[in-house]
Amino acid sequence: MLSGETIYINKMQEIIASFDGTVSISNNAIYPIEPGDNIFQLHPFFQSLELSILNGNNIYFTFPCINLLLGERNYYCDVIIKKEKDFMAVLLFNYSDHYREMQEKIQKIKGEKFKS
Amino acid sequence: MAAVKKIVLLGHFGVGKTSLVRRYIDSAFSEDYLVTVGVHVKKKEVIVNDEPVTLIIWDIEGNNSIEKARSSYLLGTQGFIYVFDITRQETYESIEEEMAFLQEHHDQVPVCLVGNKSDLFTDEFTKEFFKDPEFESCYFTSAKTGDNVEALFLDLAKRTL
Ligand SMILES: Nc1nc2c(ncn2[C@@H]2O[C@H](COP(=O)(O)OP(=O)(O)OP(=O)(O)O)[C@@H](O)[C@H]2O)c(=O)[nH]1
Numbered sequence: 001m002l003s004g005e006t007i008y009i010n011k012m013q014e015i016i017a018s019f020d021g022t023v024s025i026s027n028n029a030i031y032p033i034e035p036g037d038n039i040f041q042l043h044p045f046f047q048s049l050e051l052s053i054l055n056g057n058n059i060y061f062t063f064p065c066i067n068l069l070l071g072e073r074n075y076y077c078d079v080i081i082k083k084e085k086d087f088m089a090v091l092l093f094n095y096s097d098h099y100r101e102m103q104e105k106i107q108k109i110k111g112e113k114f115k116s
Numbered sequence: 117m118a119a120v121k122k123i124v125l126l127g128h129f130g131v132g133k134t135s136l137v138r139r140y141i142d143s144a145f146s147e148d149y150l151v152t153v154g155v156h157v158k159k160k161e162v163i164v165n166d167e168p169v170t171l172i173i174w175d176i177e178g179n180n181s182i183e184k185a186r187s188s189y190l191l192g193t194q195g196f197i198y199v200f201d202i203t204r205q206e207t208y209e210s211i212e213e214e215m216a217f218l219q220e221h222h223d224q225v226p227v228c229l230v231g232n233k234s235d236l237f238t239d240e241f242t243k244e245f246f247k248d249p250e251f252e253s254c255y256f257t258s259a260k261t262g263d264n265v266e267a268l269f270l271d272l273a274k275r276t277l
């Protein structure tokens with residue numbers, strides 16, 4: 001065990017936003033977001049969730065392996081959204097390295113099958 | 117404000133889901149096959165019946181059956197595009213089951229069935245090959261030439277309203 005620092009802290013971004021998407025807090029471990037920014041405008045992925053998050057009965061959502069172009073960079077993140085009483089928490093896990101390795105492996109398998 | 121509609125592309129690997137989105141959004145095509153893992157989400161603004169509509173298109177990784185797709189990806193979908201490859205039988209032989217699955221689990225959601233790679237039809241191998249009832253309202257598209265791609269997305273957009 002390393003001392004002093006945990007391993008995942010730099011891979012996880014916690015964003016707190018109201019139901020209209022307005023961000024109040026973000027620890028910015030992956031991508032800088034200012035208080036007052038709108039999470040639904042961050043990326044079309046979030047925009048398409050707006051209706052199901054606000055109107056649905058679900059309060060907990062997990063989305064594995066979402067490709068997100070944020071600024072100039074492409075990330076593969078797992079995204080968790082938890083609806084609380086009067087706000088929502090959006091957790092981004094930056095698993096880009098893991099999913100890129102996985103993509104290369106699957107590329108070999110499906111690429112071979114596709115040719116045959 | 118524009119209505120926002122979530123569209124999901126389904127189908128086996130290599131049928132051309134990513135290529136159709138790329139043709140529709142970037143007017144581009146590549147012969148290279150770059151396998152999708154997880155999901156890529158893109159958007160496009162269109163005008164339907166004089167009203168602006170924002171299509172948010174989920175291009176998901178290929179699966180042999182919809183049941184294997186991660187269920188959270190399908191949440192809140194307002195239109196499905198089910199793509200098969202006209203040149204590969206395994207990609208369309210279970211169409212009936214696949215359509216039945218959508219009917220059962222997403223019965224209010226419009227579905228467009230799409231036979232892609234129509235540029236590979238020949239004088240002998242034509243659309244007539246797909247004359248069974250399950251292909252009745254099938255679109256035939258080519259992401260390579262762009263044939264019917266715009267019409268497909270516009271028709272589905274209309275049906276989501
Ligand atoms: N001739 C022809 N080839 C196509 C067409 N559409 C796609 N392809 C080719 O088919 C291969 C697979 O295309 P993709 O768009 O990556 O397929 P996909 O359905 O996204 O595959 P997965 O992401 O693995 O599920 C690529 O080599 C494309 O160039 C088409 O309309 N005509």
Ligand SMILES: [Mg+2]
Pocket residue numbers: 133134135150151152175176177178
């Ligand atoms: Mg793809």
